[in-house]
Amino acid sequence: MCATNAIATSIDHGNREPNPAGAPAPEGIIPVAVPCFRGREWEYLKQCLDTNWVSSAGPFVERFEQVMAEYTGTAHAVAVSSGTAALHTALMVAGIKPDDEVLVSDFTFIAPANAIRHAGAWPVFIDASADTWQMDPDLVYRFLSENCVRQGNRTINRQTGRTVSAIIPVHILGHPVDMDPIMDLAAQYDLIIIEDAAESLGATYGSRQVGSMGKFGCFSFNGNKLITSGGGGMLVTDDLHLARKARHITSQAKMAALDFRHDEVGYNYRLTNIQAALGLAQLEQVDEFLAAKRAIAAVYTLALGDVPGISTMPRAPWADSTWWLYTILVDPKKYGHTNLQLMQMLKAEGISTQARWQPLHETEAHKGAQAVVNGVSKDLHLRALTLPCSVNLKTEQAYRISKLIRKFAK
């Protein structure tokens, strides 16, 4: 069953959106991205309840980890409570120290930048390439070669005097970052790579799965993601020692199963067996979900390709995108409306859309952070509009939405 119905509620949500992506949409409204449960979800959840394995350990946690490791082509997977927890854990376990600096994509959901601050380090935002919308490797090169000096095997930011210790390339919207040049630079400047693959499970860079190229790959199973566990995350790595450290620190740094001794300050970042049961049932359907996302993207790309003022979502020749959130760019001069005006017009037709992120270097949250900018993130923020693309979206619906977008063009 795929989610469509509204939940009526009088609860005060404060600043929490009552209907974020991933939550059920009101009746008759086409949502942006909602989960789809048509595999063994009920069966696995029932097993949890029947056996009393509901909490932060259990057979589904281990099975989910094992299947994720196999799927991503990595040696170890550690299940955690969210994608943000996966990123925070990766930073801590990788040895990123307070006051270090970490290069991170400027055009992304805010979680990786927050995780950097949770670790006590500082983000340096790297703008996007206009061709892929992903972290621009040329800007990474520019920052490292022009702003940094080498001291022994450390890379020092000349302006701040801080050590630059890692890069978090964020594979946004289902498309991979151009990793080869970034990995070459990371090797040259002794930087650890932590891939944020939260939005791109299943995407490949050449023949490699996203999340499998850096020291760590981090995934999210939030409700709007390709697969969901209700909430949750996973950290993958080929390094057994680091995987063990991650497991330890995310379990309150408890030293032995039967004894309450702790050797450092840990975190309760564990995924529950209930969440893992849901996540595993979803992961079993990942190929089906990917095929659905790719079919929807093909419709939009075909049907919108020649609409004046609309640019369809890019895909680099070296990338196999999952098209997780299908996003267009609106040129108001040629189209006659802005992205937000188009959003309102589609809303009046019962179609939900989303604008995309403010460049992180412009957010209040990360005010004053360093950034290497070329204007692309800002342009994407001002012009992007994400269209409905749930796994269960019907081809006719994608054509109807495309026709309306064509009709509204002035």
Ligand SMILES: Cc1ncc(COP(=O)(O)O)c(C=O)c1O
């Ligand atoms: C790029 C990116 N990184 C990290 C996260 C954080 O994942 P979570 O919401 O599971 O903490 C998300 C989304 O939620 C994301 O889109």
